[in-house]
Every structure is written in structure tokens, then in C-alpha cells.
Amino acid sequence: MVVKVYGPAFASPKRVIACLIEKEIEFETVPVDLLKGEHKDPEFLKLQPFGTVPVTQDGDYVLYESRAIIRYYAEKYKSQGTDLLGKTVEERGQVENWLEVEAHNFNPPIYALTLHLMFASKMGFPPDENLIKESEEKLGKVLDIYEERLSKNKYLAGDFFSLADLSHLPFTQYLVGQMGREYMITSRKHVSAWWDDISSRPSWQKVLQLYAPPF
């Protein structure tokens, strides 16, 4: 069965695609244009009632929420492609810990920066300069903690690449690219080495080559 992934132009679905490539799982993509509001179409809401991307459809098995989808495929195909969950239950615990740190500490400020630096003008609202400043400060503090962590471990969950690292790829790519905030990464030695490592993986390079961002 080929896995269908909805919304490949956008950031969160790229987590899923990077994971499927790492796991050597066949997939196809279905465009959903958030800027045209296609995620609020009644047909789409039948698949994903909260009206966000990504969604995956695998026969009649449907999942949404990118970090749930990557956990599912990483576990279902544990021994195929790259192992993304660690070898032991303790290693997996650390993967879970840093996946949650990404979701609850790293993502809120970087998402706010994405919205206000990249999407605001396209979506017809003025960027909130105070929020941009505040979010950059918050993100900087999070990256200081990452710097400390990555001075002791090559990757976030330990000395192995995992879902916890992979989950950072899409929004950090915006940060160093369209957002022009590369210095937030390069000014931190260990974060910078980690970013060079994870962003040069063939899976991520393929995602960037195949699925252009929305503008």
C-alpha cells in the first residue's frame, strides 16, 4: 500500500516525508493549498476535522499530527531503513523527551517567527514586531540549552540520529533560509555542527529538492 501524504509544500508534512524516506517507505503526495484555505474544505475536514496538515492515508488507516505519524511509521517499520527510535526503551525515552522539547519549547517561538516573518504579508496581516523580538529571544534561550546538550551528545537523544532531530528540520530550514536568521544557528558551535549534520542527510536534501515551499 502506498502512503498518501497531504500538504507536502508546508513545513509539518515535511517531517513526515523525511521520515518516510529514511524508513524507505513508498509514498505519494496530495497538494493542499493552505493559502487558498483548502484545509477548511468539507471534504478535507472529513479526513482531518481540525483542518490542518499533514494527514496520511494508508488504505483506510488515517493519521494526522506530524509527530504522531512519524512515531507510527518509525515503529511499524522499526527494522527497515534508518532506526529512528533508539535501540533500548531508555533510548526511546530520550527520543520522546526531546521530541516533546521540540514540540513545546522549540516550536512555539519558531512557529511564531515563521508566521510573522514569512506568512504575514502573504496572508494579509501586518507582522507583529514585538512578537518577533520576543520569539527570537525565547528561541535563543532554547538554543542555548541545545548548545549545552549537544556539547555532550552528538544528537539530541544521545549519540544516534532520531525522530527528535528529524522533527527540527522543516522550521529550522526556514530559519536559516527565508527568515534570514542563520546567525542563530552558526553563532552556537555545537548547534551549528548538529544542523550541518542533520540538514545534509540525503533524506532531507531530497525533501527540499522535491517539495518547494509555498513561495
Add this chain to the structure above:
Amino acid sequence: MVVKVYGPAFASPKRVIACLIEKEIEFETVPVDLLKGEHKDPEFLKLQPFGTVPVTQDGDYVLYESRAIIRYYAEKYKSQGTDLLGKTVEERGQVENWLEVEAHNFNPPIYALTLHLMFASKMGFPPDENLIKESEEKLGKVLDIYEERLSKNKYLAGDFFSLADLSHLPFTQYLVGQMGREYMITSRKHVSAWWDDISSRPSWQKVLQLYAPPF
């Protein structure tokens, strides 16, 4: 080894404690008073650099982020106590899906309500009435989707109690209690039956009896 859980008076650590009781795992608690800023003490920051609760310490194995901790213990002790992850990888996928829905759709508005209805005056800032109104509307829309989901399945991930349900307990308890918003649950037939079911579990009743909220 007895698991140490930091911060039992507060909501997120109660997710962890409910899980440990369901899994029949021995634990002890360590108070951390957020209202006195103890989560920003240098000693505490060595354990949890982001300065939040809960933290668990199991010998020298440390985790933070409540939803990472509950996944770890539910997996490590899969066959002990209540199975909270589902029987198959597909069931676990649904548990992950609805744990993420809780974290990203349900939690933001209910957390904002908690902060502004329960903590604002204690923390010395005025409640933001617009944010309260907006958060109540957002939460209502999320609960409408839950109502539809729970009309087809007894629990969020399927016909089995799981981490996805358990994760809703602490903040929903505030909603129907101190926040005086019980009508948001009771006005929705299937959500109401689900809440009665999950909140009457002996594990949750024990949490409420043992660990009083901070005020």
C-alpha cells in the same frame, strides 16, 4: 528503584502520577513550588534546564515533559498494570494521534483558561478577558470534534482507555472544578459520559485525594 516525581501539586505532573498508579509502579514525590519560583532554582535547572515540572528521576535516568514520561513508563512496563498503549501498532498509532491532538489542540486553550482564570490573580497580573473569551470558544470547537469522535468510539484512540484519555485528566479537572466551566463538558453528551468514565477511575481519584492543587 522508586521513581521520584517532582511537582505533584501541579497539573502536568498529575499526568505522570496517574500513569504510574495505573502501571502499578512505586514512586515518591518531591514538592516544587512554582508560585515561589522554585523551578528556576539553579539546583532544579540542573535536572530540568527549561525550568518546568514534572521531572522524573529513576536512579540516574532523568526525563522531563509529562507526555514523554508517560510514554516511557507505559512502554517499559507494557505488561504490568493497565495497558495504556493499545494492543497493536495501529492502535498505538491512534493513541499517538490523540495524545498529539491533546497537546496541540486541546491544551493551548485550556492552559490559557487555567492561567487567566485560576493563576492570574495569584501571580499578580490581571486576567485577560478577551483571551478568556477566545480560549473558551476555541476549546468549545475542539470539544465539538471530540463529541463526534466519542459518539463512534468509547475512548479517544478507540474502544480502550489509553494515555490519550489519561492526558486530559488534570486540566479538565480544573475546568469542571475551580474554573466553573462544567457546562462545557456536561452540555456534550458523549464528552460528558467519557469524562464521567475516565475521571472516576481509581487512579485519578487517588491522585486527587493525595495531591491537592496549589490553592
